[in-house]
Amino acid sequence: MIWVAWRQQRAQLITLAVVSLVVGTALAMLHWLMLDDLHSAEPAGCWIQQGISADCRKPVAEFQNRWFDLMKVGQVGIIALPGLIGLFLGAPMFARDLEQGTHVLAFTQSVGRARWMVTKLLVGLVPALSMLLVLQWLVSRWLVSARDLGPLITGPYEPLTFVSANVTPLAFTLFVFCLGAFLGALTRRTLSGMTITLGVFVAGWAALLSMRTVWFPPVRVLSDLDYSPSGPEVVLSYRTGYVGAQGQEFGRDQVNAIMRACDQPGYDCWRGHGLAHQFADVLPAADAWKLHLVEGSVCVALAAALVIGTFWVLRGRV
Amino acid sequence: MNWQRPSGRAVPVIAEGLGKKYRRGWALRECSVEIPDNRIVALVGPNGAGKSTFMGLITGMLAPTAGQISVFGDRPQGNGLHPAVSYLSQAKPLYKDFTVAETLKLGAKTNPTWDQKYAEYLVEQAQVPMKAKVGTLSGGQRTRVALALALGRKPRLLLLDEPLADLDPLAREVVLRTLVTEARNQGITVLLSSHVLAELENVCDHLLLLGNGEVQVAGDVAELLSKHVVLTGPVNAPVPVPQQKIIGMTVDEHRRRLLVPVELAHVGQPWAPSAPRLGELALAYMRRSALEKAA
Numbered sequence: 001m002i003w004v005a006w007r008q009q010r011a012q013l014i015t016l017a018v019v020s021l022v023v024g025t026a027l028a029m030l031h032w033l034m035l036d037d038l039h040s041a042e043p044a045g046c047w048i049q050q051g052i053s054a055d056c057r058k059p060v061a062e063f064q065n066r067w068f069d070l071m072k073v074g075q076v077g078i079i080a081l082p083g084l085i086g087l088f089l090g091a092p093m094f095a096r097d098l099e100q101g102t103h104v105l106a107f108t109q110s111v112g113r114a115r116w117m118v119t120k121l122l123v124g125l126v127p128a129l130s131m132l133l134v135l136q137w138l139v140s141r142w143l144v145s146a147r148d149l150g151p152l153i154t155g156p157y158e159p160l161t162f163v164s165a166n167v168t169p170l171a172f173t174l175f176v177f178c179l180g181a182f183l184g185a186l187t188r189r190t191l192s193g194m195t196i197t198l199g200v201f202v203a204g205w206a207a208l209l210s211m212r213t214v215w216f217p218p219v220r221v222l223s224d225l226d227y228s229p230s231g232p233e234v235v236l237s238y239r240t241g242y243v244g245a246q247g248q249e250f251g252r253d254q255v256n257a258i259m260r261a262c263d264q265p266g267y268d269c270w271r272g273h274g275l276a277h278q279f280a281d282v283l284p285a286a287d288a289w290k291l292h293l294v295e296g297s298v299c300v301a302l303a304a305a306l307v308i309g310t311f312w313v314l315r316g317r318v
Numbered sequence: 319m320n321w322q323r324p325s326g327r328a329v330p331v332i333a334e335g336l337g338k339k340y341r342r343g344w345a346l347r348e349c350s351v352e353i354p355d356n357r358i359v360a361l362v363g364p365n366g367a368g369k370s371t372f373m374g375l376i377t378g379m380l381a382p383t384a385g386q387i388s389v390f391g392d393r394p395q396g397n398g399l400h401p402a403v404s405y406l407s408q409a410k411p412l413y414k415d416f417t418v419a420e421t422l423k424l425g426a427k428t429n430p431t432w433d434q435k436y437a438e439y440l441v442e443q444a445q446v447p448m449k450a451k452v453g454t455l456s457g458g459q460r461t462r463v464a465l466a467l468a469l470g471r472k473p474r475l476l477l478l479d480e481p482l483a484d485l486d487p488l489a490r491e492v493v494l495r496t497l498v499t500e501a502r503n504q505g506i507t508v509l510l511s512s513h514v515l516a517e518l519e520n521v522c523d524h525l526l527l528l529g530n531g532e533v534q535v536a537g538d539v540a541e542l543l544s545k546h547v548v549l550t551g552p553v554n555a556p557v558p559v560p561q562q563k564i565i566g567m568t569v570d571e572h573r574r575r576l577l578v579p580v581e582l583a584h585v586g587q588p589w590a591p592s593a594p595r596l597g598e599l600a601l602a603y604m605r606r607s608a609l610e611k612a613a
Contacts, residue, residue, distance in 0.1 A: 107377075111428045
C-alpha cells in the first residue's frame with residue numbers, strides 16, 4: 001500500500017524534494033555569504049559591544065541593508081510552507097480520488113479503509129514535515145548567525161519570528177495538512193477543498209491568537225509616566241494604558257480628557273489628575289517557549305481530531 | 319442461518335430479508351435470494367431496480383438497513399473487499415496517470431491472493447501495451463485492464479456492474495467472450511448486471527431479476543424457461559387464458575404473443591406454444607414490475 005500511496009503522490013512529492021533541494025542550497029549559500037560578509041567587514045567587531053558605537057553605525061546599517069530583509073524573506077518562506085503543504089498535498093489527498101471515482105478502486109481491493117487512509121496521509125506527511133524541519137533549521141541557523149544584527153533583535157514575539165520558530169511551523173503544517181485532507185474528503189472537490197482550507201486556516205489562526213490571554217494571563221509591568229514600559233521588543237504586549245497610585249486603571253476617555261486639560265510641558269499636571277504610571281500587560285520573552293508549546297499542542301490536537309473526522313467521512317463514502 | 323452447503327463449500331451469496339433504505343426511500347427490500355456457485359448470473363432490472371445497491375451490499379461498501387447478507391460465509395464489513403470477491407463498477411475506475419504495468423503492480427501490492435502471471439496474460443491477450451498510460455487507452459482496452467485487475471485477485475465471485483455499457487459492439491463481444499472463458503476455466507461465479515438482454519442470453523445460466531427494489535424472478539435459466547411458455551396467436555383472436563395469469567404480452571400488426579406459465583401451454587388453436595427466450599422472459603417481468611410500480 002505504501003508503494004500505491006507513493007505512486008499516487010509522486011508528482012507532488014518529487015516537486016517537494018526538488019523545491020527543498022533548491023531552497024535548501026540557496027539558504028546554505030546565503031548563510032555562508034552572510035558569514036563571509038560579517039567577518040570580512042567591520043560589523044563583526046561591533047556586535048559584541050554593549051550597544052552600537054558611533055564608529056559601528058555605518059557598517060552595521062550597510063550590513064543590515066544587505067541582509068536584514070533577505071532574512072525576513074527566509075522567515076516568510078517558513079511561514080508560507082504550512083499553507084502550501086496543506087493546500088497542495090493535504091487538500092487533494094482524498095478529494096482527487098473522490099472526484100475521479102478512484103476511491104472505489106481503492107475500497108474494492110483487500111485493504112481496509114483505515115489502512116488506506118493512514119498510509120496515504122503518512123506517505124504525504126512524513127516527507128513534507130521532514131522538508132519543513134530541514135528548511136526551518138537552515139533559516140534558524142542563518143538568523144542565529146546574524147545575532148542582534150538580524151530579525152531576532154526584535155524579540156521572540158515579533159509575528160514573523162514567532163510563527164517561523166520552535167514547534168510552531170511543524171504544528172501548523174500538521175494542522176493545515178489534516179485540515180486540507182478533511183475538507184477535501186468532505187467536499188469531494190480538490191479546488192473547493194483547497195479554497196475552504198485556506199479560509200478556515202486563516203480564521204483558525206486568528207482564533208488561536210485571540211486565545212493567548214486565556215492560556216497565559218499577562219504580567220503587568222509599570223513604568224513612569226514619561227517612559228513606555230521597558231523592553232517592548234522582548235515581550236508580547238497585550239494591552240497598555242495608565243493607572244493611578246493605587247493601581248486603578250484610567251479609561252481611554254478619561255486619559256484623553258486629562259491630556260486636553262494639561263497643555264503645559266511635564267507630567268505634574270497629569271499626576272495632579274491622579275495618573276501615576278503607564279502600564280503594559282505583557283508576556284515575558286522567557287515564556288515564549290511555553291506559548292509555542294501550548295499553541296503547538298492545540299494544533300496537534302486539532303489535527304488528530306481532523307484525522308478522525310476524515311476517517312468518519314471516508315467510511316460513509318461509496 | 320447455515321451459510322454453507324453440506325459439502326462444506328460456502329455459498330457465494332445468501333441474502334435474507336435484505337434491505338437498504340436511502341433518504342429517498344427503499345432501494346432494495348425484503349430481498350431473500352441465493353447466488354449459487356459456479357454460475358454466470360444475469361442481474362437485470364430497470365433503472366432504479368436496486369441492482370447497484372445489491373452489488374454494493376455484497377462488496378460491503380454499503381451496509382444493510384434490514385436483513386442480512388453472507389458472502390462465502392462471511393458478513394461484508396466494508397473494511398476492504400472479501401478476498402474471494404472482485405468488483406468492477408460501470409465507471410471502471412483506474413488511475414489515469416498509472417501505466418498498465420503499474421496498475422497491475424497496484425493489484426499485487428493490495429491483494430494477498432494476486433496472480434501476477436495470470437493478470438499479465440490477460441493484458442497481453444488483450445494486446446494492451448504494458449508501458450501505456452491508462453489515460454491514453456481506448457474504452458475497450460481500459461475495460462480489459464480493469465478486468466485483468468479484477469481477475470488477477472483470483473476471485474471466486476466476480477461482480478460486474480454494467481461493465482460493457484460504454485463499449486462499441488465489437489469490443490463488447492470480445493470482452494464478454496473473454497469473461498465467459500475465464501469464468502468457466504477458473505470456476506468463477508459471475509454476477510453480471512446489464513441492460514442488454516440479448517448479450518446476457520448467450521452467456522448466463524442463472525437469472526436474478528429485480529424490480530421496484532424487490533426480487534421478481536430468481537433461478538437457473540433452463541429451469542425458468544421450462545416453467546414458461548409463449549403463446550402466439552392472431553391479433554384479433556380472443557385471449558385464451560385468464561388475464562391475471564399473463565406475465566407479459568406483446569402485440570404487432572398481425573400477432574399477439576403471451577408469456578404465461580407452462581401449465582397453460584395447451585390452449586389449442588389458433589394459439590401455438592413455443593419456448594420463450596431469456597430476453598423475452600426478463601423483459602416481460604420488467605414490464606410487469608414497471609406497471610405495478612405505476613399502479
